[in-house]
Amino acid sequence: MVRNVVIFVVLGLVSLVAAGPATGRSRQDIENFIQFLEGIKRGNANAEEFQARKQEFPLANDEEVSGRFQGDIELDDDDYEVMLLQYLQGRNGFTTNFIGPWPNNTLVFEFADGEFDDEHKAAIWDAVRDIEAHTCVKFRYRTPSDTVFVNMTGEPRGCSAQIGHRLIRGAHRLNLARNTVGVGCFRHATIVHEIMHSLGFVHMHTTHNRDEYVKIIEENITSGRENNFRLYEVSEVDNFGIDYDYVSCLHYSAFAFSANGEPTIVALQNVSDMGQRVYVTDSDWLRINRYYNCPGAWD
């Protein structure tokens, strides 16, 4: 079904592309890109696929092996079309169908029925309270009249979330594969990482000036995963005047999408802990405070 939708888009665009400037994309390139899109739309099909990916990349964080865009970003249906259109036009094929902050600095959420036990819920509340303690963002549990909210689920397919607030989504997705608290998707900084996606943030290593800070080792990236390292342009993401943060909970690990167990991201400065998920940094909190215009955030 997914394939049909995408193929339909391709057919619809063929005349447009033929009429436009040469794109330099071969038929094979386009087919590979469509496969990439289908893959990230589907994600891991089930727990087995997630576990297999984890075994294949034992040094990666769980959110890096969740099978979505950049590992853990769930795109909206129209994003895939935008990406393909861009790709056919010879551009990156990269979406920024953004999507704003939550109104009133308030993220509304609920736990989907039967997805989490009390321990999981407590761990998620801990992350929520930690964000509230360090920023002016508030969280509110969904009431029956709320139609726009984050629907938190625990499917065993990985960790993932949609970026930011978008009215037409209604129920926004955020998934944390059930695990022992402190492990996998249930590490504190990973829960904060996913909620930061819901609040509107993308990955640190995709910001426009990242090449000044890290080197991406193309030859070590799994074939077909190169798109996960594409950069957002200056017009698309804002660093809010905050320095690049190697230890941000939104920075990927050195081994993300490695084809061979060798690094794909190498820091250009002497840093330890890149890709850590043990703590949330001051600059992570500051980013939230500045995006949400919290009092004092720009002092």
Ligand SMILES: *[C@@H]1O[C@H](CO)[C@@H](O)[C@H](O)[C@H]1NC(C)=O
């Ligand atoms: C934002 O706050 C105002 C005033 O308290 C309220 O009327 C409005 O419904 C709130 N909007 C949302 C989306 O919560």
Ligand SMILES: *[C@@H]1O[C@H](CO)[C@@H](O)[C@H](O)[C@H]1NC(C)=O
């Ligand atoms: C939340 O997600 C679960 C799992 O996909 C789904 O069954 C449920 O209907 C969703 N809840 C809402 C209110 O959309």
Ligand SMILES: *[C@@H]1O[C@H](CO)[C@@H](O)[C@H](O)[C@H]1NC(C)=O
């Ligand atoms: C890099 O940092 C480590 C740990 O702080 C230190 O031991 C090492 O000397 C540093 N290396 C360089 C080249 O600065």
Ligand SMILES: CC(=O)N[C@H]1CO[C@H](CO)[C@@H](O)[C@@H]1O
């Ligand atoms: C297998 C492979 O291609 N490994 C490469 C990973 O990247 C480093 C740094 O460029 C190369 O030295 C390895 O050959």
Ligand SMILES: [Zn+2]
């Ligand atoms: Zn992520």
